[in-house]
Amino acid sequence: MNTTPSPATPAPAPSSSLSPSPSGLLAGKVAFVSGAGRGIGAAAARLFAEEGARVLLTARTESQLRTVVAEIRAAGGTADHVVCDLADGDGVRAAVQRAVELYGRLDVAFNNGATGQPPGPMDTLSEADFDAVAAVNLKGPWLAMRAQVAAVRATAGRGAIVNTSSVGSLLANPALPVYGAAKRALNSLTASAAVTYGPEGIRVNAVAPGTTLTEMLREWDDRSPGTIDHLNSQTPLGRAADPREIAQAAAWLLSDRASYVTGTVLRVDGGMWA
Structure with missing residues (x-):
């Protein structure tokens, strides 16, 4: 009997207690999470708090940030937020500094904020859209890592950074060529940072999610109906990931249990590109 799930099979929602754990993966750490208002970033903020971290959330939409912070606090976790545009260097530096002001240090950072592009061949993308994709998906993590490395050096001394790439x-990536190019450049930046800051005890890695049920993916599916089903048909696990499943991988990479892992782009793609 064929037991492979249908391509349309939804991802199961991983269980969550939301309650912070004093012995969790990130217990005692201060975590910075960008793009934390929704999707993978919001899932990561909740998970990191459950795993014992004090979390500063950043994104461009304050109402979303307030909702996630309220959920974390209601469960007994510690969280606050700062509205931040990742393409604004001054804003990024101020957001990182806010984490230090609130919690006295910075240990780990998850640079997850991103923006998509209209799907289609690269000659159909406007110059303005190109600039926006590059500013958020490449310049944004570069700005963030510069500020985060400085904050870790000045406070915790050692730490870890994870960037969100993509399979x-x-x-x-003919459907999303500039998005794919920006993320490939981010992979290179991640590796360079790992080599540069490894001697200081600062690890830098990336996660490369496959098909993940985020708002960005659903918007793509709305524009090109059948996209999610098609991607699921190419995935050995036969389904898309829940954002929390990507957050679990990021939490491990940021934790001391991944203490000898740096310079890695970890595919979290259900086997799509195995």
């Missing part, structure tokens, strides 16, 4: 960065 779409690993091969040709």
